[in-house]
Amino acid sequence: MAGQIEWIALSVFIFFFALVTVMGFFAARWKSGPVNEHLDEWGLGGRQFGTWITWFLVGGDFYTAYTVIAVPALVYAVGAYGFFALPYTIIVYPFVFAVMPVLWKVAHANGHVTAADVVHGMYNSRALELAVALTGMVATMPYIALQLIGMGVVIKAMGLTGELPIIAAFVILALYTYSSGLRAPALIAFVKDIMIYIVVLVAVVVVPMKLGGYGAVFSAANDAFAAKGGATGLILKPQQYLAYATLALGSALAAFMYPHTLTGIFASKSADTIRKNAILLPAYTLLLGLIALLGYMAYAAHIKVASPNDVVPMLFKVLFPSWFSGFAFSAIAIGALVPAAVMSIGAANLFTRNVWKSYVNPGITHAGEAAVAKITSLVVKVGALAFILFLPTQYALDLQLLGGLWILQTFPALVFGLFTRWFRAEGLLLGWAAGIVWGSWTAWSNGLKPLATIELGGSSHVFYVGLGALILNIAIAAVVTLVVSRVRSAPRVPA
Numbered sequence: 170m171a172g173q174i175e176w177i178a179l180s181v182f183i184f185f186f187a188l189v190t191v192m193g194f195f196a197a198r199w200k201s202g203p204v205n206e207h208l209d210e211w212g213l214g215g216r217q218f219g220t221w222i223t224w225f226l227v228g229g230d231f232y233t234a235y236t237v238i239a240v241p242a243l244v245y246a247v248g249a250y251g252f253f254a255l256p257y258t259i260i261v262y263p264f265v266f267a268v269m270p271v272l273w274k275v276a277h278a279n280g281h282v283t284a285a286d287v288v289h290g291m292y293n294s295r296a297l298e299l300a301v302a303l304t305g306m307v308a309t310m311p312y313i314a315l316q317l318i319g320m321g322v323v324i325k326a327m328g329l330t331g332e333l334p335i336i337a338a339f340v341i342l343a344l345y346t347y348s349s350g351l352r353a354p355a356l357i358a359f360v361k362d363i364m365i366y367i368v369v370l371v372a373v374v375v376v377p378m379k380l381g382g383y384g385a386v387f388s389a390a391n392d393a394f395a396a397k398g399g400a401t402g403l404i405l406k407p408q409q410y411l412a413y414a415t416l417a418l419g420s421a422l423a424a425f426m427y428p429h430t431l432t433g434i435f436a437s438k439s440a441d442t443i444r445k446n447a448i449l450l451p452a453y454t455l456l457l458g459l460i461a462l463l464g465y466m467a468y469a470a471h472i473k474v475a476s477p478n479d480v481v482p483m484l485f486k487v488l489f490p491s492w493f494s495g496f497a498f499s500a501i502a503i504g505a506l507v508p509a510a511v512m513s514i515g516a517a518n519l520f521t522r523n524v525w526k527s528y529v530n531p532g533i534t535h536a537g538e539a540a541v542a543k544i545t546s547l548v549v550k551v552g553a554l555a556f557i558l559f560l561p562t563q564y565a566l567d568l569q570l571l572g573g574l575w576i577l578q579t580f581p582a583l584v585f586g587l588f589t590r591w592f593r594a595e596g597l598l599l600g601w602a603a604g605i606v607w608g609s610w611t612a613w614s615n616g617l618k619p620l621a622t623i624e625l626g627g628s629s630h631v632f633y634v635g636l637g638a639l640i641l642n643i644a645i646a647a648v649v650t651l652v653v654s655r656v657r658s659a660p661r662v663p664a
Contacts, residue, residue, distance in 0.1 A: 174328035175486075181495030182327060182502065186338070189360055189503050193345030193353040208282055208538040211350035212518045213436040216277070220445045222355055226511070227433040227446060228453045229358030231258075231424065234319035234505035237365065237460055242477035244464030248394050248401045250409055252461055253417045258454040260421035266447035269425065270440035271587045283515075284431050284583050285523040291586035294594035295527060300601050301579045302523035305428045306549075308572035309516045312427070313553035315569050316505035316512075318478070321557070323498040326482035332558055338502070339509075343550045346510045347543050351436055354510035361507050364500035366456065371493070372466075372485075373459045379488055380469040386462075389469035412620050412631040419636035423577040428515025429508060509550070517545035567617040574612060574619065574635035578604035578642050593650045600646030608638030 209216055218226060236254075243251035272287065281287045284305060289298035317335055324334045345353050377383050387403060394401040405413055424430060437443050467480045470487055474480055481501075485494045521542040526533050533541070582597045611621050612634050621634045 175326075175491055175494070177491035178495030178498060179327045179329070181492050182323075182499040185360075185364070185496070185499035186341075186502065189357045189506065190341050190345065192356050192360065193341075193506075194348055195356070208518065208521060208535060208542055209280075211539045212282060212514055212521075212542055213432065214351040214355055216436055217438045218355060218433075218436050218442070219438055220442050220449070223433060223437045223442055223446050224449050225358040225362050226351075226355045226436070226507075227430065228450060229354065229361055229504075229507040229511075231430060231450075231508075232365075232453050232457060232504075233316055233508040234501050234503075235315040236457070237501050237504055238319045238322055238478050238481055239315075240457065240461050241464035241467070241481050244461045245467050245480045246401075246464075246477045248390070248403055249405050250400065250413060251464060252458075253413050253420070254461065255454060255458050256414075257417040257420040257424070258457060259451065260418060261424050262447045262451055262454075264421065265425060265450070266444055268584060268587065269434050269443045269447070272431075272583075273434055273437060273440050273443055275587060276435050282435060283428070283519050283522050284426070284579065285519055288579075288582050288586065289523070289527075291590070292582070292594040292597070294598065297582055297594045297598045297601075298523055298527065300598060301582055302519045304575050304579050304601075304605070305426075305519050306516045308576040309428055309512050310549065310552055311556060311568035311572055312429075313509050313512045313549065314556035316509040317553060317557045320502045320505040322478050323482050323501045326479070326486060327495070327498060335557065336554065338506075339550060339554055342506050342510060343547050346513060346546055346550075350543075351432065351511065351514055354507045354514075355436075357503065357510075358507045361500065361503040364496070365504060368497045368500045369456055369459050372497075373462060376463075376466045376470070376484070376488055380466065386465050386469040390465040393468045408629075408631065412633065415633035415636045416619065419577060419633040419639065420573065422580055422639070423573050423635065426576045426579050426583065427512075428519055429512040432511055432515040432518065509553070513546040513549045513553075514542075516549045517542040520545045570617060570619045571609060571612060574608045574638060575605060577635045577639050578608070580639060581643055581646055591650065592646055593653050595653050596646040596649035599649050600642040600644075603645045604638040604642030607641055608634050611637070 240251060240254050245251075275281065275290070276287055279286075279290050281290060283302065285298045285302035288301045289295065317339065320338060321335050324338075377386055380386055380389075391403050394403065400406055400409060425434070434443060437446075463481055463484055467474075467484050470484060472480065472483050472487060474483055482494075482498065485497045489497070521538050525541050525545075526538065530537070578601050581592065581600060585592050585597075612619060615621055615634075619634055620631050621637065622629050622631050624630075
């Protein structure tokens with residue numbers, strides 16, 4: 170795909186990239202408080218985002234550039250199985266409606282900035298707080314790297330080679346995030362989401378018209394999967410049902426445990442704002458379904474690629490004029506900037522509040538917190554950039570799969586405490602450790618695939634490792650809690 174530079178596409182790309190860069194720096198003055206003087210201002214935008222801003226922000230960091238690239242790529246590679254992202258994004262919103270307003274109220278009442286803050290407030294355990302904080306930071310790094318991969322794919326599609334364009338884009342991102350904090354991605358998310366909607370709606374209308382309609386699209390995809398064989402196809406194979414269902418459920422439970430999605434929750438101005446967003450955000454699921462169909466359209470367009478990740482850029486290059494390809498590529502690249510910024514801010518908030526303040530400088534001022542977070546956000550971005558520059562792409566993909574497994578293990582500590590204080594910190598910490606160790610070992614044993622096989626009743630059942638680890642996590646947390654509670658309530662025998 171690299172080679173001759175597509176100057177028209179590149180010019181359109183640069184125009185929109187420059188536009189959001191200006192907006193990123195301008196955002197420091199948008200709805201501004203003393204950005205440099207308080208972590209609430211820099212890291213949470215002053216906790217004042219209403220329904221529409223939150224909708225664009227959460228949608229912007231939940232539906233990322235890599236989503237636009239990877240979901241059609243997976244559908245292109247395996248067919249129906251790639252659509253697991255749709256039920257997962259349907260399941261997650263009732264969960265958001267029921268749980269996240271409760272979390273917001275606890276955080277707002279106590280001045281909590283991170284999930285680890287909330288956990289420490291509920292259980293008064295520094296060890297459990299640190300476990301949640303470190304899990305969030307480690308799980309976020311490869312996720313940011315994946316946004317760079319998505320950006321790199323579209324830059325390569327315009328004929329640019331080398332790492333310099335990605336480095337330049339990320340330097341710009343780092344500077345305006347440092348300057349404006351969460352306000353920058355919140356403001357840019359407006360432009361990003363509108364652009365993505367335009368691109369996808371045009372694609373799902375124009376592409377089938379050029380290819381002979383949706384009947385021809387599905388027929389071409391079906392023929393390709395029939396020739397490929399294996400577990401591919403337009404509908405799931407019976408042996409895929411359990412894997413598909415557990416992957417969707419586990420992914421849904423993990424989605425709002427990530428620091429970047431929780432940052433959008435903490436930045437909302439009210440619990441009602443979150444409930445309204447849980448009602449409105451399924452519009453993105455509809456968009457995701459349309460995006461996934463691009464994987465099938467590639468077969469009807471007779472597109473051949475070295476990597477499935479190249480499917481979407483190549484589809485636009487082949488079927489659209491250069492100016493619209495440039496518009497689409499800029500939408501995807503901006504779709505990398507928004508979540509990457511929020512992810513780095515979320516990780517910086519965790520480090521500042523739950524590592525630096527807890528262990529290095531407990532007496533740090535509000536302005537000091539903001540300063541540490543800004544520097545940390547730069548370090549996080551540099552780390553993510555190092556993933557891309559010095560490690561094969563596959564490492565970022567593998568670590569992101571593990572990241573989903575890891576972040577899911579923070580679910581009991583964060584969510585259960587919002588509704589019951591029965592669980593004890595010791596149980597939750599041991600459950601977290603067991604889930605992390607067993608899940609990581611199982612995934613590693615399977616070549617870092619997120620699925621594992623269990624033999625029951627003479628038949629094999631494939632399931633999502635992260636959900637299995639969560640079940641083990643909860644079981645151990647419950648058993649240890651029972652044991653600790655009985656030991657502590659037992660009458661003491663006089664010496």
